[in-house]
Amino acid sequence: MTALARGWCPSLHEPMRSGDGWLSRIKPYAACLGAEQARIIAREAARHGNGAIDLTQRGNLQPRGFSGASAVAFANAMVAAGLAHPDPAVERNRNLLAPPLLGHDPDIAPGTAELVEALPAAMAEWPALPGKFGLLVDGGGRLPLAGEGADIMLRHTGAWVELRLGGGDAMAHCAPAEAVAAATALARHFTTLAPARRMRQAVAAQGAQAILAACGLEAAPDLTPRPAPPIAVGLLPGQVLGVAAPFGQLRAEQLAALAGLAEQQGDGTLRLTPWRTLLLPGVEDAAPAAALGLILAPEDPRLRIASCTGAPGCASAFIDTRAAAARVAAAGLPGLLHLSGCAKGCAHPGPAPATLVGGPDGYAIIRDGRAGDRPAAAGLTLEQALAVLQRP
Template identity: 50%
Template sequence: MSAALKRGWCPSLFRPMESGDGWLARIRPREGVVGEPVIAALAEAAARHGNGLIEVTSRANLQIRGLRPDSIAPFTEAMLAAGAADPDEAIEARANIIVSPLLGADPAIAAETAEIARAIRHGLADPKFAGLPAKFGFLLDGGGALTLGDLGLDIMLRASGAVRWELRCGGNTLTLDAADAASRALGLAAEFVGRARPGPARHAGPSRLGFVACVDGLAGAVLIMPPFGQMRVEQLAALGALAREYGDGGLRPTPWKSLAVGGVSVSDAAALLAAATALGFISAPGDSRLDIATCAGAGRCSRGEIDTHEAAAWLAARRPAGAALLHLSGCPKGCAHPGPAPLMLVGRAGRLDFLTDGRAADPPALRGLSLIETPAVLETAA
């Protein structure tokens, strides 16, 4: 891949990144949950200081779009005042940690999971970690009703029994006691300071949507998804209100670009799902929008060569649910789905290139298609 296609860093609250519609900042939820006070503050601040768009990322973060140079500082101050981030810039810069999405809401998750997550987070403040590779990440899967499946990051810790954990990195696995998990993970991370990442593939897989029951079967979580991972602040605020009414008040971003509401009773699940659907969220499998992976696109990303969200919505209305995965990329970087996809459309100067079983940067089979031409091409190739 050429230098011109090099991906940017993972933005944080203290280190936003410039994009096509302004600057991006991310909220990295501590222990995986965005609490009630933060939801309200985030919705207000993103509307005041950004362009009102918020995304759920594949790192289980919330990404705020459209910040301006003069609004970055007041947005940061508002988030710190709400407790949305650690005031230690070093922690926020390095704490790329994905935890079990239902941590704190599912009693079946290993009890030591939160403690391990905190220890890793605060350990990363040590200046010796300043040279960790960009996007270096930790995965912490404590089990429960919603595991992280085959999702892979640079260093992975997975509960494997009573106070026992598996530490995995680069194809190697070590089983150890929970008490040693954080220190061993940090020790391993220190070996990558100044070096290249191990770089395992992330296989997030399809998102589970709807109600997920926890161990007692009487309560659990509801998972919903903003179409193509993006919502407006009004939707976030309204969903936060639903989380207060039907659940524990928090929102849990997942690496599947969905949001989980914990503490939902079986009897309340249907009402919550119906209300979320009315707000514009996807609340059940079988929606054709779930079969399209897409990025921010033109107008939001400086590299985007086509409006991907508009094109994806148009295509979703013309594809049957359950069709082969389509990766619609605004440019050859392929940020939304780095691995091969069965069907691939790549924006090029307002038109689309097409290929099958490949990545966005691969040579296309067809070039310069109009959007109107693509449904027939996709149907023939499927």
């Protein structure tokens, strides 16, 4: 068991202590859960934990509220359900963001599924990597991952695989059959680049072209713009229902009900996305999910608020972010608003047009910056902070 520490990333076998107990993490293989697996997660999360399940920006599920002993029982149940590797070291390294509609979206490049399937076995043999170090495999299609970041990014075009590095401005490409070996070479090389904990730090020190070249990859400048995230809520093209949970947290009973919906009306799967939504391929009726209290309208103001767990769930929090988020959503402010229980900024590591941060003396406001940046105003009540943000 591991106490809360900066930079720590929980995994199933290495849960993290938080304000509401230990929290765990499930990393669905290929961003996909079968309905029965989702039901098992819901049942065991309610049985062993407090039944709250976060949807993370890495397409993972983060059940909360375990005791030390119940976290172990939960982990055993997840391994038995085929949702995790039994070896803690393998499970810790297995950070792979995959296209959420693999097998359903015909526009995803051919060969992408095979690459996603082959990588976990290779990653199991990689040396230990920092807990947050991860890969991304994109194959285009209706919900591309091209706007997402990772330490190593692979984009399958069908003819070849493009390779990019987190924070980098260069790109290499290889034959699809060589992609796993190329990613392996990059991950192994990264472990020689201490003290970097993330690839972007190594890139800042060495340059992306040099790192790619050190792995035998010929790099060229990468001028590809990063697209905005796609809309992944509501009735989506290709017969897919996208659902979001208010402020990114599901209840176990909602997950179990969605599993039933996927089975009765869809293809029997639930897909995880980095946009903190669940996708149900084949489901075209939004009413049952709406009746569960889930979000199905892309314009719902709650989707414009990036809120972390906050108090009481997080021991570092100065404010109850979810209660505050409901009030902020009702205020109808335009644009993205990041609401953070402390300066760490877990819910939105990048800059946001407006950020409200909890501190020992109340709320601070940061404009066009990150939660840890210098505030424009501090020591405010929530109502005072909203009044400032509402000024033209």
